[in-house]
Structure formats: C-alpha cells, structure tokens
C-alpha cells in the first residue's frame with residue numbers, strides 16, 4: 001500500500017458490516033438446513049477466504065453488492081483447505097459449527113494475527129463439557145462426539161473469551177438439552193450471532209450478558225435476510241483517522257452504544273465530537289490532550305482499537321499511556337512507527353506515546369491488521385511517501401478500503417493485490 005502523506009481528509013464515510021460478526025456468521029451458516037442470506041457483508045479478504053473454505057465442503061456461496069447467499073444443503077465432510085484455514089483466526093469457528101452439524105470436526109489449528117499467543121483451551125473445555133472427545137496432532141485438532149451426539153452442559157469459562165463463547169454456542173445450538181455458559185463474553189458480535197441463529201429457530205438466550213443459555217433444537221430454517229451489525233472497529237479506525245488528519249469527517253452507519261468506551265476517550269482527549277443517532281462528526285482538531293487507555297473485554301476499550309488511536313495520540317500534548325491487557329504482546333506497530341520518527345516505546349507490554357512534531361514517510365510493515373491500520377493513519381500524518389508492506393493484513397478486515405479513503409481525499413493505492 002502506497003500512501004502520500006501531508007493532506008487533510010474530509011467528507012463522509014459509511015461503515016460496513018462487522019468483520020468479527022461476519023467471520024462467525026459464515027461458519028454458523030453451515031448449521032442451517034436451508035440456504036441463508038446475509039446483507040451488509042463487508043468486502044474483505046477474510047470473507048473471500050471463508051468462501052473458499054465453504055466451497056471445499058460443497059457449500060456454494062455468492063457475494064454481490066454486500067449480499068451473500070450460502071447454500072449448505074448439499075454439504076459434505078471434506079478436509080478443509082489449509083491455506084485458507086490458516087489465513088484467518090476465525091476459521092476455528094468451524095470446530096464448533098462442524099461439531100454441531102456432524103458430531104465431529106477436524107480443523108487445522110488456524111492462523112490469525114501475529115498478536116501474541118492465542119490459546120483455545122477454553123473452546124476445548126467447552127466442547128469436552130458437551131460430551132466430545134478432543135485430541136491434537138501437530139497443528140490439527142480432532143473433535144468427536146459419541147453416537148448419541150452432544151448434550152447440554154454447564155460451562156464456566158475461566159477467561160472472558162469471544163472465541164470460546166461463540167464456539168460453544170455453535171456446538172450447543174443443536175445439542176440435546178440446555179447449555180449454560182457462565183462468564184461469557186458480552187461483545188455485540190455475539191448478540192449478532194445469537195440473533196441470526198434465533199431467526200432460524202434456535203433458542204439462544206442472554207447474549208450480551210455474561211450468562212448465555214442455549215436450548216438445543218433439531219432444525220434451523222432460514223426465512224429472512226440477516227443484516228450484519230456495523231463494524232465498531234472500522235468506525236473507530238476512521239474516527240482515529242479523523243482525529244489525526246481530519247478536516248471535518250462524518251462517520252455514518254454506527255451504533256453509538258457499541259463505541260462508547262472509544263468515543264468517551266476521544267472526549268477525554270478534548271475532541272469535540274458531535275454524536276447523532278447513527279453517525280458521528282469529528283471537526284478539524286487543533287489540539288489533543290494526552291490520555292491513558294487500558295483495553296478490556298466489552299464494554300471496555302477494545303484491543304483492536306488501541307493501535308489506530310495510538311497514531312492519533314502522537315499529536316497529543318504530553319505523554320499518553322496504552323496498556324493492552326487482552327493481548328499485551330500486541331505492540332507490532334511500535335517499532336514501525338519509530339522508523340517514521342515517532343517518539344514511542346513499549347516496555348513490558350505498556351506503550352508510551354510522546355508528542356511527535358514530524359513523521360517521515362518510509363517503508364514499514366503491517367505485522368497484523370490493526371498495526372496496519374495504525375501505520376496507515378501515521379502515513380497520512382507523515383511528510384512524503386510511505387510504503388506499507390504486508391498490506392494484505394489490513395485488507396483482511398477493512399471493507400472497500402481504497403474506495404472509502406479516496407472519497408475522503410486520500411492519495412492511496414494498492415500496487416499488488418493479495419492472492420487468495
């Protein structure tokens with residue numbers, strides 16, 4: 001990705017469907033006994049890779065103008081394509097959905113972002129509680145239920161995990177009896193998944209609270225289109241961009257409640273945002289105050305938004321402190337920002353951001369999706385040209401990115417499209 005820095009950006013940007021919902025909804029779709037239809041599907045690399053995985057199971061899908069139709073009625077059990085599986089962390093949701101569908105699943109341990117260790121012990125604990133046996137061989141996980149299939153169970157998650165909460169819901173939705181998940185994650189994407197499953201006849205209650213009850217049903221029949229919620233992380237990224245280089249930017253199609261921990265930090269930094277029912281306006285900013293950020297599970301400040309906002313904080317007077325308690329090793333952006341001249345350092349997982357007058361365009365690497373988003377914002381702040389390598393990491397999760405940025409007046413291009 002090549003970016004010419006130094007211009008102020010302005011205008012409107014419309015947020016797409018949430019990546020972290022979509023990557024759970026697509027694996028969930030194979031549980032259905034009918035075709036399913038989603039709209040507001042983001043045009044991102046993760047979605048195209050998930051379509052490759054579906055096709056390998058003879059599940060045909062189409063994707064046009066944000067509408068995706070998935071037909072799982074002819075699904076067959078096949079080995080999953082390891083390159084596509086390893087391209088995104090969320091392919092681990094096929095563990096839960098294949099287990100729910102066929103009473104067994106074999107999934108290569110997925111990749112995902114380079115953000116530090118990403119254990120799945122809580123997912124495995126949940127599958128075992130539902131009656132499955134689990135074994136691992138190198139990078140493959142084999143999960144099998146006995147002939148009677150999965151049964152409901154009481155599961156207390158030892159850590160608040162989005163991934164484990166979703167995987168247990170997927171496995172439990174067709175299991176015999178009642179499953180109770182305690183200490184469940186409360187992210188909006190979990191509510192979105194529950195709404196989709198319930199629209200097909202599932203009985204998932206309590207999503208959005210820390211106790212979720214799933215009563216197993218035999219059939220899931222889709223009769224409506226499920227509209228995916230707006231991406232709060234994409235919205236937060238454009239809001240960070242607006243704080244960094246905006247000359248008046250409106251971010252449209254948001255759910256303000258999903259962004260409260262983030263927008264309250266903007267307010268704390270002295271940014272005079274104007275919040276409406278489903279959009280937020282950020283005026284041109286003359287000064288930003290230093291702030292402290294601690295990430296935590298929803299409704300706390302999202303781990304996925306510490307990096308984009310860190311770039312904007314280089315403008316702040318004084319020293320900001322960013323502490324990612326979810327993924328303390330998620331500091332890939334720090335060394336790259338330094339190459340651009342940023343006064344920033346990380347010590348024991350805590351990032352210290354000092355006011356930086358001048359950033360210089362250079363070559364930097366997007367080590368993971370949100371580190372990439374941070375570098376993109378820094379590139380717009382910098383003088384001269386910045387080349388971001390491994391930009392495929394950014395394209396994993398930002399809908400129609402080049403089109404949206406160009407509309408705001410950005411000079412940005414991708415010179416080599418990522419391969420599927």
Ligand SMILES: CC(=O)N[C@H]1[C@@H](OP(=O)(O)OP(=O)(O)OC[C@H]2O[C@@H](n3ccc(=O)[nH]c3=O)[C@H](O)[C@@H]2O)O[C@H](CO)[C@@H](O)[C@@H]1O
Pocket residue numbers: 020117118119120121122123124159160161162163164185187296297298302303304325326327
């Ligand atoms: C709670 C939280 O902020 N979750 C974020 C996390 O979700 P993601 O689903 O990746 O991560 P989890 O919510 O599952 O993990 C949260 C924490 O629990 C730990 N853990 C998780 C599963 C497990 O079996 N064992 C275990 O110890 C993880 O190492 C991590 O420290 O990253 C995603 C991608 O950036 C974000 O969209 C999510 O909002």
Ligand SMILES: C=C(OP(=O)(O)O)C(=O)O
Pocket residue numbers: 019020088089090112113115304369370397
């Ligand atoms: C880390 C992220 O994605 P994933 O969990 O898909 O790797 C993210 O969305 O910031």
